Amino acid sequence: MAELIAAGQEPEILFWVGCAGSFDERAQRITRDICKILQHVGISFAVLGTEESCTGDPAKRAGNEFLFQMQAMTNIELLNAYNIKKIVTGCPHCFNTIKNEYPGLGGSYEVIHHTQLIQQLIDEGKLKAEGGESFKGKRITYHDPCYLGRGNEVYEAPRKALEVLDADLVEMKRCRSNGLCCGAGGAQMFKEPEPGKKDINMERMTDVLESKAQVVAAACPFCMTMLSDGVKHSNKEQEIKVLDIAEITARANGL
Amino acid sequence: MIGQVIFIIILFAAIYLFSKNAGKIRRNILLGRDTDRSDHPGERWKTMLKVAFGQSKMVKRPLAAVMHFFIYVGFVIINLEVLEIMIDGVFGSHRVFSKVLGGLYGLLIGGFEILALLVLIACVVFLIRRNIIHLKRFSGVEMTSWPKSDANYILTIEILLMTAFLTMNAADHKLQLLNFGEYIKAGNFPVSHLLSPLLPDSARSLVMVERGCWWLHIIGILAFLNYLPYSKHFHILLAFPNTYYSNLNPKGKFTNMASVTNEVKAMLDPSFTPPAAEVSRFGAKDVTDLTWKNLMEAYTCTECGRCTSVCPANITGKLLSPRKIMMDTRDRITEVGKNIDAHGKDHDDGKALLDNYITREELWACTSCNACTEACPVNINPLEIITEMRRYLVMEEAQAPASLNNMFGNVENNGAPWKYAQADRANWMKQ
Numbered sequence: 001m002a003e004l005i006a007a008g009q010e011p012e013i014l015f016w017v018g019c020a021g022s023f024d025e026r027a028q029r030i031t032r033d034i035c036k037i038l039q040h041v042g043i044s045f046a047v048l049g050t051e052e053s054c055t056g057d058p059a060k061r062a063g064n065e066f067l068f069q070m071q072a073m074t075n076i077e078l079l080n081a082y083n084i085k086k087i088v089t090g091c092p093h094c095f096n097t098i099k100n101e102y103p104g105l106g107g108s109y110e111v112i113h114h115t116q117l118i119q120q121l122i123d124e125g126k127l128k129a130e131g132g133e134s135f136k137g138k139r140i141t142y143h144d145p146c147y148l149g150r151g152n153e154v155y156e157a158p159r160k161a162l163e164v165l166d167a168d169l170v171e172m173k174r175c176r177s178n179g180l181c182c183g184a185g186g187a188q189m190f191k192e193p194e195p196g197k198k199d200i201n202m203e204r205m206t207d208v209l210e211s212k213a214q215v216v217a218a219a220c221p222f223c224m225t226m227l228s229d230g231v232k233h234s235n236k237e238q239e240i241k242v243l244d245i246a247e248i249t250a251r252a253n254g255l
Numbered sequence: 256m257i258g259q260v261i262f263i264i265i266l267f268a269a270i271y272l273f274s275k276n277a278g279k280i281r282r283n284i285l286l287g288r289d290t291d292r293s294d295h296p297g298e299r300w301k302t303m304l305k306v307a308f309g310q311s312k313m314v315k316r317p318l319a320a321v322m323h324f325f326i327y328v329g330f331v332i333i334n335l336e337v338l339e340i341m342i343d344g345v346f347g348s349h350r351v352f353s354k355v356l357g358g359l360y361g362l363l364i365g366g367f368e369i370l371a372l373l374v375l376i377a378c379v380v381f382l383i384r385r386n387i388i389h390l391k392r393f394s395g396v397e398m399t400s401w402p403k404s405d406a407n408y409i410l411t412i413e414i415l416l417m418t419a420f421l422t423m424n425a426a427d428h429k430l431q432l433l434n435f436g437e438y439i440k441a442g443n444f445p446v447s448h449l450l451s452p453l454l455p456d457s458a459r460s461l462v463m464v465e466r467g468c469w470w471l472h473i474i475g476i477l478a479f480l481n482y483l484p485y486s487k488h489f490h491i492l493l494a495f496p497n498t499y500y501s502n503l504n505p506k507g508k509f510t511n512m513a514s515v516t517n518e519v520k521a522m523l524d525p526s527f528t529p530p531a532a533e534v535s536r537f538g539a540k541d542v543t544d545l546t547w548k549n550l551m552e553a554y555t556c557t558e559c560g561r562c563t564s565v566c567p568a569n570i571t572g573k574l575l576s577p578r579k580i581m582m583d584t585r586d587r588i589t590e591v592g593k594n595i596d597a598h599g600k601d602h603d604d605g606k607a608l609l610d611n612y613i614t615r616e617e618l619w620a621c622t623s624c625n626a627c628t629e630a631c632p633v634n635i636n637p638l639e640i641i642t643e644m645r646r647y648l649v650m651e652e653a654q655a656p657a658s659l660n661n662m663f664g665n666v667e668n669n670g671a672p673w674k675y676a677q678a679d680r681a682n683w684m685k686q
Binding site for chain 2: 017019021022023028031032050052053054056058060061062063064065066067070071073096101104105146147150152153177178180181183184186187188189190191192193194195196197198199200202203
């Protein structure tokens with residue numbers, strides 16, 4: 001971003017990568033695929049790079065409002081300084097926080113999640129599913145991330161992004177507004193679960209297995225971690241792949 | 256004449272007592288912190304009409320939805336009959352509406368009777384679900400003996416009221432056929448006439464049955480009215496204001512604490528002087544730290560357990576149960592109210608919602624997934640209470656689990672929840 005400003009340019013959209021997308025090895029692959037999609041359709045975009053910082057989401061959900069607002073205000077200052085108008089995020093948590101909680105602290109932007117961007121590009125005819133890996137007839141199910149689904153009622157965009165694949169789309173028993181959490185939200189990602197009889201991602205695995213899906217489509221880096229762990233613990237790594245919608249889209253287009 | 260006097264005394268005593276107890280609940284609710292829910296009145300009315308009046312969120316569980324709909328419609332519509340009973344009771348008339356409505360009256364009574372039968376059936380089904388099938392949703396740590404009895408009392412009272420209503424009509428109908436006294440023909444009583452063979456044949460006994468059931472029905476209703484403030488059944492009243500004051504924001508949006516904003520601004524900009532704010536704690540330790548809306552929700556909860564049955568923490572055996580959060584909040588605010596009645600406003604009983612009712616383990620088990628708020632048929636938000644209590648634990652007591660403290664430290668120092676250097680944030684581009 002800093003480089004673009006130095007060159008006197010303003011990008012169409014800012015890609016907010018997020019902490020997982022920046023540091024988590026698995027999520028980095030999704031980040032690169034989102035970039036490939038943006039480049040493929042010719043959208044001018046920028047990232048904040050080393051200037052990006054945590055939105056404060058995990059701090060806020062854990063009750064640390066101080067830390068959240070410190071992060072938020074610092075980020076807002078930066079975003080406003082760069083005159084950012086539109087943001088696409090690679091993570092539903094960043095999406096929710098910037099979209100809903102930043103305006104009250106002085107940061108109002110048009111914020112969309114990457115699955116919404118992909119859907120828009122498909123609707124506009126700029127993105128298809130051709131020239132790459134075929135998902136035709138593959139049994140795919142979609143896991144609703146809480147902060148995209150119930151949190152912001154984005155249920156259709158990710159599904160539309162899958163519909164172009166001509167795949168065998170199936171819903172899990174608990175889906176859409178009834179979707180079951182992967183277990184990572186509310187800062188659970190960063191702590192051990194409380195004592196119980198099983199882990200939440202293993203509970204979700206019962207839905208995944210019941211759906212007999214070959215691909216579980218995810219749209220959140222934390223869900224990605226939890227679902228991948230679940231598949232691993234169920235010894236189903238050969239049969240079931242967990243892929244982000246951005247990865248599926250990139251693969252289908254041979255990017 | 257004596258009957259009328261007794262009726263009026265009972266009626267006013269019942270209304271007085273109910274107003275007094277409902278007033279106490281209102282006072283208790285207003286012990287909560289202020290929150291502004293006066294915006295978007297149009298959208299609020301719409302939400303109330305859809306969710307409370309239209310029962311839109313009940314349909315996710317179709318059998319319960321249909322059964323509950325019978326009882327709900329029965330309750331609302333049979334109240335027209337109660338209005339007639341009140342007028343008859345005060346003025347000593349008999350079926351006063353029959354003279355005004357003529358042929359329509361018979362249809363109306365027929366409709367009431369069919370509804371009464373449906374209510375009866377629904378209550379029996381509900382009793383079976385709770386006591387014979389033992390549906391999992393109606394058990395759990397918080398479903399101790401009182402909540403279980405409360406539910407059974409409500410259903411039993413409703414069965415008794417409907418039985419009294421139908422028996423009264425049956426006796427009345429039989430008297431009508433005998434052309435006895437003031438019992439003028441008032442329709443064909445489609446349900447209650449089936450009970451005729453069970454009733455005595457003499458007019459005197461029939462009058463006794465009819466009067467007896469009339470009194471039983473109306474006194475039962477007034478007694479039930481006064482049971483409401485002690486029961487989860489209070490939801491029949493509070494469901495309406497509670498949905499009117501619903502959270503209209505996206506569920507993912509948490510409140511930004513204004514008190515924190517001022518302090519953070521002062522920290523980031525030394526020239527900023529925060530407006531003088533009242534000294535209160537961050538987050539919630541006790542019920543009075545919650546908002547009046549949270550407390551209204553606690554009184555609105557009817558303990559159906561839909562929240563708990565979809566809670567990922569509860570499903571996987573953790574201690575957390577969103578229904579318990581609401582029931583604990585209600586129990587505690589009731590206790591605080593009783594303390595005020597007994598010892599005056601500033602009495603401190605040394606107890607709090609935190610630890611005495613809700614444990615820290617429960618609070619930390621929440622994934623903030625909003626399944627509970629989505630499931631609640633009357634838009635109750637247990638997540639907000641959990642969040643407020645976490646805020647207290649973190650910002651007042653600094654008592655977060657150690658791993659979360661590490662995460663806080665990382666966010667503060669490296670701008671990420673993990674221990675990675677800020678300078679490495681763009682390394683993903685290099686591969």
